[in-house]
Amino acid sequence: xxxxxxxxxxxxxxxxxxxxxxxxxxxxxxxxxxxxxxxxxxxxxxxxxxxxxxxxxxxxxxxxxxxxxxxxxxxxxxxxxxxxxxxxxxxxxxxxxxxxxxxxxxxxxxxxxxxxxxxxxxxxxxxxxxxxxxxxxxxxxxxxxxxx
Numbered sequence: 001x002x003x004x005x006x007x008x009x010x011x012x013x014x015x016x017x018x019x020x021x022x023x024x025x026x027x028x029x030x031x032x033x034x035x036x037x038x039x040x041x042x043x044x045x046x047x048x049x050x051x052x053x054x055x056x057x058x059x060x061x062x063x064x065x066x067x068x069x070x071x072x073x074x075x076x077x078x079x080x081x082x083x084x085x086x087x088x089x090x091x092x093x094x095x096x097x098x099x100x101x102x103x104x105x106x107x108x109x110x111x112x113x114x115x116x117x118x119x120x121x122x123x124x125x126x127x128x129x130x131x132x133x134x135x136x137x138x139x140x141x142x143x144x145x146x147x148x
Contacts, residue, residue, distance in 0.1 A: 023144035026052035026060065027117075030139045031132035038076060038121035038128040045078075045130050048119035048140040054110040059148040064119050065102045066138030072096065072126025079120045080105050086120070094124075101130075108148040117142060 004020050007013070027050025036046045048064055062080055070076060070092070078090040078101065090103035107117070119140065121130065132138045 020147050022146045023058075025141060025143050026050065027142040028140070030137050031066070032134045032137045033132065035132050036121070036130045038123055038130060040123055040125065042079075042120050042122045045119040045121055045138070047132055047138060049116060050118070050140060050142045051114060051116045052142055054112055054115040055144075056110075056112045057148050058108075058110075059145050060107045060110070060117075061143045061145045062105045062107055062117055063102070063141050063143075064104075064138070065100070067098060067131040067136045068092070068101050068128055069098050069131065070094070070096050070123075070126075070128040072123070072128075074123035074126035074128060076128045077122045077124075078103060079122070080107075081118050081120055082107075082110070083116055092128075106145070 004017050029047045029050060031047025034046060036043065073094040073096045075094045076092040079086040080088040087107065088105045092101065121128065130138060
């Protein structure tokens with residue numbers, strides 16, 4: 001599919017040009033009701049999940065933002081999963097203390113129909129804590145950004 005072009009006086013807006021435009025937010029969650037402890041086992045990050053109806057040929061921007069406290073200096077792996085399968089990984093080096101985490105992914109090639117994307121975490125050793133409280137909320141958003 002071709003991207004949209006510059007419009008000029010007298011141009012006619014087509015259905016295809018409208019379909020090329022972003023369709024906006026598909027799923028959104030804000031976690032304010034409890035932290036998630038990440039260990040050496042793969043752990044779903046509470047509230048960092050979204051289910052939506054994917055359309056073939058579309059691109060989706062997936063963003064996760066929150067605060068994390070690594071108490072052990074562990075290397076932490078944050079993964080974006082499509083169902084049970086990891087499709088992207090975000091690696092945080094083993095520096096102890098608090099940090100803001102904000103990985104963003106562009107996802108294409110999804111099969112049409114209901115899709116669940118979610119964040120998981122795992123450490124190589126020790127633990128990490130993803131905050132999800134009213135004072136330190138975490139957010140997860142899936143946006144349709146247009147044609148792939």
